[in-house]
Amino acid sequence: MQSELYNRGAYLAEGLGHCSACHSPRNAMGAEKNGEAYFAGAFVDGWEAPPLNNLSRAPIPWSETSLYDYLRHGESELHGVASGPMAPVVAGLAELPEYDVRAIAHYVAAQMQVPTGNSEAAMAGAEQRVASAAVSSPGMEAGERLFEGACAACHVETGVPSFSRASTNLALNTNLHSDHPDNVLQSILGGVHADHVPGIGSMPGFADSFSNTQVADLTTYLRARFAPEKAPWQQVKQRIEELRQPHHNNTHSTP
Structure with missing residues (x-):
């Protein structure tokens, strides 16, 4: 009942x-x-x-x-x-x-099968993830440069006021922890437009300013830094090429 x-x-x-x-x-x-x-x-x-x-x-x-x-x-x-x-x-x-x-x-x-409210353990886990992500992943200089140039101003707390501050740290982003890079790639290419959320600025898309290699480098860096316990995504550049097509291939094996 x-x-x-x-x-x-x-x-x-x-x-x-x-x-x-x-x-x-x-x-x-x-x-x-x-x-x-x-x-x-x-x-x-x-x-x-x-x-x-x-x-x-x-x-x-x-x-x-x-x-x-x-x-x-x-x-x-x-x-x-x-x-x-x-x-x-x-x-x-x-x-x-x-x-x-x-x-x-x-x-x-x-x-x-989740609880009604956010437990103290969940809040502590979130704080720990955010703290761990404060340090960049070594060996990914190309992706780090792109992140620092295009993303960090909104996605990293610098103490400098921003009209488009992302209020949730990327370490808590489900898309970066997914088995598939699609939503991350779509967000980088087309941007994130949150007109439905008052006080949140829109993120611009980089489809016209980033090459496939740059998008792949940035995506790989984001995964390594903000979801370090997850395995690297494979064939990222191939998926970028597919998503850029006017009638791109959406085929995936479903769970």
Whole structure:
């Protein structure tokens, strides 16, 4: 027997919101997979819709509170800003009453098997990750130069005021901890436009100013510095070439 809040969230997420359309993989016939594959993550228009179950790669586990903040305000303190295809979704959710957004967050939290609030351990883990990422990874001078020149002003706390300060450290970014580099590459190439989040500036895209090699160097550096426990991504430059194509190849093996 589920609560009224859970049932309302299930109705909205599975029905009107149809979250699984993006967040569940599909079979050879194009139908959504169910069972253990439900909410297991998928790819849509060159972006990864990350898993919304216990396969989540988030470096700090989501909580119901964080999910609500993300869906209601477009930003979570421990996870970052909604971007890519999620940006218009969050903008649309702004039209819903608070109870409905809380219901969706409650339902998704149940699928992810995460707690209601952010524990002291989670907050401490976040602080530790941020502190560890303060030091650059050695042996990646090309990527480091690109980061210092194009990214550090907004993504590293310097004490200098910035109108476009990224409020969540990259060490907490789920995209950098994913098994696939797609969302990181899309963000570098096309930018991040967070018009739905008041007070957050937009990040410009570098598709016209960075070569494929430069994007690959920067992406490899970001992975090594901010997700050091993760294995390096493979064939990054090839994926960049595919994403730059007008009708790029979105094919991926799904979980």
